[in-house]
Each structure stands twice: as C-alpha cells, then as structure tokens.
Amino acid sequence: xxxxxxxxxxxxxxxxxxxxxxxxxxxxxxxxxxxxxxxxxxxxxxxxxxxxxxxxxxxxxxxxxxxxxxxxxxxxxxxxxxxxxxxxxxxxxxxxxxxxxxxxxxxxxxxxxxxxxxxxxxxxxxxxxxxxxxxxxxxxxxxxxxxxxxxxxxxxxxxxxxxxxxxxxxxxxxxxxxxxxxxxxxxxxxxxxxxxxxxxxxxxxxxxxxxxxxxxxxxxxxxxxxxxxxxxxxxxxxxxxxxxxxxxxxxxxxxxxxxxxxxxxxxxxxxxxxxxxxxxxxxxxxxxxxxxxxxxxxx
Numbered sequence: 679x680x681x682x683x684x685x686x687x688x689x690x691x692x693x694x695x696x697x698x699x700x701x702x703x704x705x706x707x708x709x710x711x712x713x714x715x716x717x718x719x720x721x722x723x724x725x726x727x728x729x730x731x732x733x734x735x736x737x738x739x740x741x742x743x744x745x746x747x748x749x750x751x752x753x754x755x756x757x758x759x760x761x762x763x764x765x766x767x768x769x770x771x772x773x774x775x776x777x778x779x780x781x782x783x784x785x786x787x788x789x790x791x792x793x794x795x796x797x798x799x800x801x802x803x804x805x806x807x808x809x810x811x812x813x814x815x816x817x818x819x820x821x822x823x824x825x826x827x828x829x830x831x832x833x834x835x836x837x838x839x840x841x842x843x844x845x846x847x848x849x850x851x852x853x854x855x856x857x858x859x860x861x862x863x864x865x866x867x868x869x870x871x872x873x874x875x876x877x878x879x880x881x882x883x884x885x886x887x888x889x890x891x892x893x894x895x896x897x898x899x900x901x902x903x904x905x906x907x908x909x910x911x912x913x914x915x916x917x918x919x920x921x922x923x924x925x926x927x928x929x930x931x932x933x934x935x936x937x938x939x940x941x942x943x944x945x946x947x948x949x950x951x952x953x954x955x956x957x958x959x960x961x962x963x964x965x966x967x968x969x970x971x972x973x974x975x976x977x
Contacts, residue, residue, distance in 0.1 A: 680749040680801060681710045683772065685763045687755030688715055690779040696754055696790060700777075703797055712745060716755075716762060748772050750800065750958055756780020757873070761933040764812075764830040764955040773807060773956035775800065784872045784968065787959050799960040806959045808886050810869045811909060814951035815930060820943030829932040830955050831870030833948055835915055836862030836895065838927040838939065843898055845926065847916040850907065857918075860897040862928070865890060865913060865948050869955075872969075874934075880904040884965050890950065909950045916945045 682704055686697045694715075701711045744767065753763045753776045760776045767774070776786030777793065788796040799805060815833045816826040837844045846858045866875040868883035871891055876882060880893035881904055888909040894902045907913070919942050920926040930938045930946050940946065 679708055679710055681712070681745055681747045682800070683712050683714060683744065683748050683751040685714045685716060685751050685753045685759070685766075687759040687779070690755040690759065696777065696779065696793070699793065700752060700754075700797065703794060704801070707801060709801060712748075714751075716759065744770055744772060750775055752777060752800075753786070754779055755786070757785045758934065760785040761829075761831055762935060765828065765933060765936065768812070768828055768953050768955070771956065773958045775805070775958040775960070785869070785957070787961065787963070796960045800958075804960065806962055808957045808959065810885060810955045810957055811867050811888055812951040812953050812955060813865065813867055813890070814949055814953075815865075815932060815938075816947045817930060817938050817940060818945050818947065819940075825938060827930075827932045827936050827938060828951055828953060829870075829936075830867065831873050831933045832864050832866035832875060833946075834862060834864050834874060834895075834931045834934075835928055835940075835946065836931065838929045842920070844928055845918055845920055846928075847918050848892075849914040849916070850911055852912075852914075855905075856902075858894050858897060858902065859899065860894045860902070862895040863915065864893045864895060866893065867891075870933075875904075881906070882969065886965075888950075890948075911949075913948045914945055915948070917942050 684697055684700055691697050697713060704711050750773045751763060753760050753774050763774055777788045778786035810830060813829045813833055814826060818824055843859050846863055848855045848858060864875050864878055868887045868889060869885045871883040875891060875893050878893050878895050880891055883889060890907045890909060890911060891904055893904040917926055917928055917940050925942045927941045930940055
C-alpha cells in the first residue's frame with residue numbers, strides 16, 4: 679500500500695470531481711489517500727484524511743504537516759498550482775506529479791483522459807524521476823535585517839506602485855556587471871524559462887539542465903539581452919536611488935506568489951538553492967516533444 683497526497687486547486691477542480699475520481703480509483707485498489715485542498719489566492723490549505731488515519735507526524739511545511747510516509751503528491755491544477763505545491767514541500771523530499779487542469783501545462787504531464795493509466799503506473803512504481811534546481815533569494819535590508827525565500831521557477835524584481843522605470847545595479851560573484859534601467863529583471867531556473875522569462879523574450883532551457891538565466895523586463899536600451907550564467911554563480915541586485923535621487927520601491931516576487939518588498943539601500947542575493955524539487959513522470963517523453971506540442975497548442 680502506498681500513501682498518496684492529492685493536492686487540489688479548488689478553483690481548477692470545480693466540485694472536486696477529479697479529486698474524487700482519483701481518490702476513488704486509488705482507494706478501491708487498497709491505497710491510502712490524503713486530500714489537501716488549496717484555495718488559490720488566499721494561501722489557505724485544508725487537509726482531509728481520506729485513509730481513515732490521522733496525517734500523523736511528518737514534516738512541518740508552510741503551517742501544516744505532511745505525512746512522513748507519503749509516496750508522492752498528485753497535484754491537480756496548472757503550472758501555478760505545481761509551483762505552490764513545490765514551495766509547500768520544499769523542506770521535504772516528497773516528489774510531485776501534475777494533472778493538467780489548466781491551459782499550457784509545461785509542468786503538468788498527466789492529462790485527464792489518461793488519468794487511470796497514469797495512476798496504475800504510479801501504483802506499480804513505473805515512474806521516472808527528475809530533479810529540478812531551485813533558487814534561493816536572500817534580502818539584506820539597509821537596517822541590518824535579513825530575510826529569504828525560495829523558488830522553483832523564478833525570482834522577479836519589479837517596480838512597485840506608480841508606473842516608472844526602475845534602476846538596478848547587477849553584480850555577479852562580487853563583480854559589477856551592469857546597471858539596468860528597466861521595468862525589472864527576471865532571474866530564472868531552466869524550469870521557469872518557459873514562463874515569464876519566455877514572455878519577456880528570454881531563451882528556453884531544457885528543464886533538467888543546470889543554469890541561471892537573467893532577463894531584463896522591457897529594458898530602456900537597445901543593447902540589453904538575456905545572460906546565461908553558471909549554476910554556481912551568485913547574483914546580487916542592489917537597489918540604488920532612482921531618477922533625481924528619488925527613493926525607489928521594488929518587489930522581489932518568488933514564483934509569482936510570495937513577495938518581499940525592497941527599497942533604495944536594500945539588496946538581494948540570488949543563488950542556486952541546496953533544495954531541489956523532484957518531479958515524477960509516467961511517460962518518458964522528451965522536453966522537445968512537450969515543447970513541440972505546447973507550441974502547436976498556442977498557434
């Protein structure tokens with residue numbers, strides 16, 4: 679018997695129809711399930727133990743405890759739900775597999791039509807595992823405070839408040855690289871390269887590769903391009919004074935869901951995290967095949 683966590687975006691799975699479909703299928707075959715309901719947008723999670731036992735002791739993450747015997751987490755939603763699930767389990771080693779209830783779904787491999795076949799393979803352990811790199815962002819405030827967060831996709835530094843160009847000083851491994859005048863800058867992993875980075879004109883990277891991509895957002899220059907860095911590089915972004923010595927206010931956004939406010943005099947250090955996200959797949963499909971299919975869907 680395996681213990682499956684079902685992590686459901688309630689707004690994507692209206693009436694929990696797919697959640698109940700998965701739970702019923704697994705339980706009828708002697709498996710244990712715990713349902714975690716995510717109300718996207720309010721950050722709340724509600725757990726429902728569907729296996730007749732308490733979730734018990736496990737790993738405390740984001741205000742809740744995940745069962746220590748969890749085999750994997752089946753994530754129902756889109757790529758955004760996968761990112762939230764990855765953030766929630768970042769202190770555990772629970773692997774994720776996504777069921778696509780969204781649109782593009784670069785990270786959600788299983789389509790509803792093939793759900794039962796995928797569950798059979800999961801129960802049999804016929805899966806492929808891929809380790810995805812994550813980023814750590816550590817903010818150093820001018821008053822000496824330090825805070826940090828993690829991301830699987832990207833860390834985006836963008837303007838806060840009124841529409842205005844922001845200035846950013848960029849250092850790599852302690853060496854000054856460039857000062858940007860732009861709407862912001864995206865620091866992304868290969869997993870996140872098909873997200874905001876792609877929309878901003880950045881390159882697409884194979885998700886299991888190891889690199890850090892830096893892409894400016896609407897740079898106010900003709901020469902700014904994406905820069906691909908080693909996974910061992912450390913990026914530091916300093917928030918200087920703005921035009922005419924004005925105080926700047928910016929936001930460091932982690933995976934589009936978790937924000938840290940910054941202003942002139944603060945800086946953020948971004949590096950590869952020691953944490954990784956484990957993604958499961960039931961089919962050995964190359965990223966190029968997935969990319970080809972997704973590109974056709976958007977034509």
